[in-house]
Amino acid sequence: MTGAASQPESRPARPAVVLLVEDSATVRMVVRKALSAFEVLEAVDSAAGLALAFEVVPDVVLLDRYLPGQDGLEVLRQLVADERTCDVPVVFLTGDDDPLTLVTALDAGAHDFVRKPFLAEELVARVRGAVRLKQLGDELRLAASRDALTGLLNRRAMLQELHRWSSLHARYGMPVSLLIGDLSGFKRVNDEHGHAAGDRALICVGQVLTGAVRADDRVGRWGGDEFVLLLPHTDEQGARFLAARLVELVTSTPVPLAGGGSAVIGITVGFATDPAQDDGLDLVERADADLYRQRIGHER
Numbered sequence: 001m002t003g004a005a006s007q008p009e010s011r012p013a014r015p016a017v018v019l020l021v022e023d024s025a026t027v028r029m030v031v032r033k034a035l036s037a038f039e040v041l042e043a044v045d046s047a048a049g050l051a052l053a054f055e056v057v058p059d060v061v062l063l064d065r066y067l068p069g070q071d072g073l074e075v076l077r078q079l080v081a082d083e084r085t086c087d088v089p090v091v092f093l094t095g096d097d098d099p100l101t102l103v104t105a106l107d108a109g110a111h112d113f114v115r116k117p118f119l120a121e122e123l124v125a126r127v128r129g130a131v132r133l134k135q136l137g138d139e140l141r142l143a144a145s146r147d148a149l150t151g152l153l154n155r156r157a158m159l160q161e162l163h164r165w166s167s168l169h170a171r172y173g174m175p176v177s178l179l180i181g182d183l184s185g186f187k188r189v190n191d192e193h194g195h196a197a198g199d200r201a202l203i204c205v206g207q208v209l210t211g212a213v214r215a216d217d218r219v220g221r222w223g224g225d226e227f228v229l230l231l232p233h234t235d236e237q238g239a240r241f242l243a244a245r246l247v248e249l250v251t252s253t254p255v256p257l258a259g260g261g262s263a264v265i266g267i268t269v270g271f272a273t274d275p276a277q278d279d280g281l282d283l284v285e286r287a288d289a290d291l292y293r294q295r296i297g298h299e300r
Contacts, residue, residue, distance in 0.1 A: 015039045016131040019058040021049030021075065022093060023068055027116070031062065034120035035127060046070035050078060053085050060130040061085075063110075065094035065101070073108055080109035087137050089130035093118075149199055150206035153220035158228050159279075161218045165232050166280030176232055177239035177273040178280070180287045181209070181246060182295070183225040184266040193257055201255045201265050208249050212242070227267075228284075236273040243269040268294050 018038045022028050023045060032040050041056060043049035046069040053061060061079060065072040072092065079085045089111035094101065102113055111133065112126050145157035153161070162178065169176045183205065190198035202225065209219045209227055218230040229246075231239060246269050254262035270291025275283040 016059040016127075016134075017041065017056065018060045018062060018127060019043065019049065019053055019056065020062045021046070021053075021067065021072075022062070022064040024064075027064075027093070030120075031123065034123050037124075038127065038131075044068070046072070046075045049075060053079060053088070054082065057084055058088060059134045060127055061088055061090045062114075062127070063090050063092055065092055065096055065105075073105060076105065076108050076110055087134070087141070089133050091126055091130055147221040150203050150221050152206050152210070152227070153218055155220065155222055158218065158220035158222070158230065161220075161230055162275075162280035162283065163278065165230060166275040166283065167278050168232075169275055170278055174233055175235040175238075175274055176230070176280075176283070177234040177236070177271060178275075178283045178287050179229040179231065179239060179243055179246070179269050179271045180222065180284070180291050181205075181227040181229070181250075181267045181269045182291055183250075184268060185263070186225040186265060189255065189263045189265065193263065197255070197257055197263065200257075201263065204253065204255045205250055205265060205267065208253050209246060212246060212249055234273070236271075239271040239273055243271050270294055 016038050018035055019041045020028060020031050021043045022031070028042055032042075041052060041058065043052050046067045049061075049063070049067070063072050063075060067075065076090055076092070079088065079090060090109065092102070092105045092110045092113035093116060094105075094113060095116040096102075097115075105113060111130050114123055114126055145153055147154045165176050168174060183201070186198060186201060189201050202221070205227065206219070206221065209229060213219060213229060213231070216232055220228045220230075222228045229242075231242065234242070247267055250265060250267040255265055256262050268291060270287045270289070270293070272283050272286035272290060
């Protein structure tokens with residue numbers, strides 16, 4: 001089973017994706033040749049460029065200043081304003097010598113610009129710089145969204161995902177469920193075997209939860225020994241089934257101890273389906289209430 005905290009497999013690095021939005025066939029040919037080390041996608045007007053950018057989310061956008069349809073500056077503003085592409089560096093291609101044009105582009109959010117006609121070496125250098133910026137930003141955003149111990153999404157990232165999927169539920173009516181899991185036996189492992197064993201228990205449970213869900217589901221550490229699972233396209237019946245399955249999986253997966261042997265951790269899982277608010281916080285409250293009811297039931 002591959003878990004969230006396991007080491008990623010070694011894979012060949014894919015070439016960076018560059019979206020070229022340019023109406024000149026000659027310029028497109030020159031750029032393709034210069035950027036042979038990159039994967040270059042092409043669009044010939046603003047509408048096609050925006051559609052492709054939102055669909056693919058490239059590493060860099062090369063954007064012509066003057067385009068059929070919308071002006072390049074307006075395309076830039078739309079790219080910067082959209083959450084899908086706001087972190088994608090945009091390099092302007094322009095033959096305009098007016099400094100005010102370039103200042104306006106940089107103020108609107110452009111990362112850099114290249115004047116036409118350009119040297120291939122200059123274009124490659126500027127694109128590589130933009131790619132490095134995008135990769136660094138991606139790494140920082142990923143680190144900021146992850147729990148340092150388990151590698152699962154942290155509370156802040158889970159709240160963002162909950163907001164996004166709750167808004168989609170409100171708009172389209174698709175079912176969304178949320179599970180909250182609270183460990184039992186965790187304090188005993190910490191007290192009897194030390195905090196390193198407790199850390200291993202949290203990592204082990206995170207791996208079990210991650211291995212039990214679909215690719216579109218989200219698994220996060222809510223805090224302490226609580227975990228949250230967000231399940232798009234999942235109704236009450238599906239959430240109830242998975243909750244029972246997780247209890248079975250966690251209980252049947254022993255936590256290995258450093259000195260040999262193992263410890264058994266249990267989990268109680270509460271769930272709720274279909275948020276009534278765009279932020280989805282009512283879903284958390286209802287799942288937490290269900291978790292509390294189950295805890296009380298187990299203590300009787």
